[in-house]
Amino acid sequence: MKVFTTRVIPEEGLALLAHAGITVTQWSEPREMSLEEMIAKCKENDALLFAGGRKIDRPLLEHCRHLKIISLLSVGYDNVDLKAATELGIQITNTPGVLSNATADNAFLLMLAVARKAFFHHKRILNGEWGFSSPTANLGVDIEGKTLGIWGLGNIGSVMAQRCRAAFDMKIIYCNRHRNEAAEKALDAQWVSFDELLEQSDVLSVHTSLTPETKEKFDKAAFAKMKPSAIFINAARGGIHHETDLIAALETGQIWGAGLDVTNPEPMHPDNPLLQMPTVAVLPHIGSATVETRNAMSRIAAQNIIAAFQGQPVPNPVNHIYAL
Numbered sequence: 011m012k013v014f015t016t017r018v019i020p021e022e023g024l025a026l027l028a029h030a031g032i033t034v035t036q037w038s039e040p041r042e043m044s045l046e047e048m049i050a051k052c053k054e055n056d057a058l059l060f061a062g063g064r065k066i067d068r069p070l071l072e073h074c075r076h077l078k079i080i081s082l083l084s085v086g087y088d089n090v091d092l093k094a095a096t097e098l099g100i101q102i103t104n105t106p107g108v109l110s111n112a113t114a115d116n117a118f119l120l121m122l123a124v125a126r127k128a129f130f131h132h133k134r135i136l137n138g139e140w141g142f143s144s145p146t147a148n149l150g151v152d153i154e155g156k157t158l159g160i161w162g163l164g165n166i167g168s169v170m171a172q173r174c175r176a177a178f179d180m181k182i183i184y185c186n187r188h189r190n191e192a193a194e195k196a197l198d199a200q201w202v203s204f205d206e207l208l209e210q211s212d213v214l215s216v217h218t219s220l221t222p223e224t225k226e227k228f229d230k231a232a233f234a235k236m237k238p239s240a241i242f243i244n245a246a247r248g249g250i251h252h253e254t255d256l257i258a259a260l261e262t263g264q265i266w267g268a269g270l271d272v273t274n275p276e277p278m279h280p281d282n283p284l285l286q287m288p289t290v291a292v293l294p295h296i297g298s299a300t301v302e303t304r305n306a307m308s309r310i311a312a313q314n315i316i317a318a319f320q321g322q323p324v325p326n327p328v329n330h331i332y333a334l
C-alpha cells in the first residue's frame with residue numbers, strides 16, 4: 011500500500027506508517043503543487059495524507075475514486091467538498107482533540123498580545139522607537155475579571171474558556187447552536203444568543219468551524235453591536251470574519267482591537283492596514299504548530315490510514331457531517 015503526503019509530516023506519523031509496511035512518498039518542495047501534479051500523485055497512490063495545499067474539490071476528487079482514504083492532518087475540513095467525497099465513496103478523516111490545547115494557547119496569546127499592544131511595541135523597538143517613557147504612555151487594558159464570549163464552545167473553545175477562567179477569573183458566556191451543559195457546569199458558562207454575545211463580550215473569541223452558516227458572520231452589522239472596548243479574536247478560520255468590515259470597525263473605533271491567527275486570504279498581504287494598527291496582532295495560522303501537537307496529529311492521521319487499509323472502522327470519520 012502506498013501513501014502520498016502533501017507536505018513533509020512529523021516523524022512519529024511516518025514511523026507508524028512504516029511499521030505497518032506502508033510506503034510513503036512526501037511532497038518536499040517549498041511550493042504548492044499544481045492540480046496536474048496533485049492528480050498524478052493521487053493516481054500513483056492508495057491514500058492521500060493531506061497536510062496542506064489546494065482545495066480538495068469535486069474536480070480533484072473525481073480523480074481520487076480509487077483512494078482508500080484522504081486523511082487530513084487538521085481538525086478543520088472546510089477545504090474538502092465532503093458531499094462530493096461521500097457521493098464518490100471516498101473516506102475523509104481528521105485529527106480532533108489533540109490540537110485543542112495548543113490552538114487555545116495561541117488564542118490566549120493573541121488576547122494578551124492585543125490587550126498590551128505587544129506586537130506594536132516589539133515593532134517600535136525594532137524600528138529604534140523605544141521612546142520617552144511616561145505614566146500615560148504605552149497603555150494597554152486589563153483582562154482580569156472581564157467577560158469572555160466564545161463563539162463555538164467545542165473542543166478548542168472550551169480550553170480557551172478554561173484558561174481564561176483559571177488565569178483571569180473571567181466571566182464566560184458562549185453561543186453555540188446547541189447548549190453545552192457539561193461546559194456550563196465546569197466553567198459556570200452562560201448560553202446566550204449571538205446578539206447577546208456581541209453586546210456583552212469584552213473579549214470575543216471565535217472557535218466555530220467555517221461553514222456556509224458561519225461564513226463572514228462577523229461583518230459590519232456584527233461589529234456595530236460590539237463594545238467599543240472589545241477585543242475580537244479569530245483562531246478558527248479567516249473566512250468567518252469579513253476583513254474589510256473588520257478594518258473599518260477598528261479604524262472607526264467600533265471595536266478596540268483584534269487578534270488573528272487566521273486571515274482571508276492566507277497569506278495576508280504585507281500591505282494590509284491591519285498590520286499597522288497598534289491594537290492588532292496577526293499570526294500566520296500557527297494554532298497547532300508545536301512539536302508535541304504536530305507529532306500527535308501525525309500519529310492520528312497515520313492511524314486513520316492504517317485502519318482504512320486494514321478494513322477497520324476509521325477512528326475519525328467526517329463524511330457524515332455534510333448531511334447535518
Ligand SMILES: NC(=O)C1=CN([C@@H]2O[C@H](COP(=O)(O)OP(=O)(O)OC[C@H]3O[C@@H](n4cnc5c(N)ncnc54)[C@H](OP(=O)(O)O)[C@@H]3O)[C@@H](O)[C@H]2O)C=CC1
Nearest residue numbers: 086162163164165166186187188218219223245246297298
Ligand atoms: N488556527 C488554527 O491553527 C486552528 C484552527 N482550527 C479551527 O477551529 C475549529 C474548531 O475546532 P474544534 O474546537 O476542534 O471543533 P468542535 O467541533 O469541537 O467545536 C466547534 C464548535 O462550534 C460550534 N458551532 C458550529 N457551527 C456553529 C454555528 N453556526 N453557530 C454557533 N456555533 C457553532 C459547535 O457547537 P454546535 O454544534 O452546538 O453549534 C461546536 O461547539 C475547526 O473547525 C478549525 O477550523 C482548529 C485547529 C487549529
Ligand SMILES: O=CC(=O)O
Nearest residue numbers: 083084085086298
Ligand atoms: O487549522 C488547523 C486545523 O487543524 O484545522
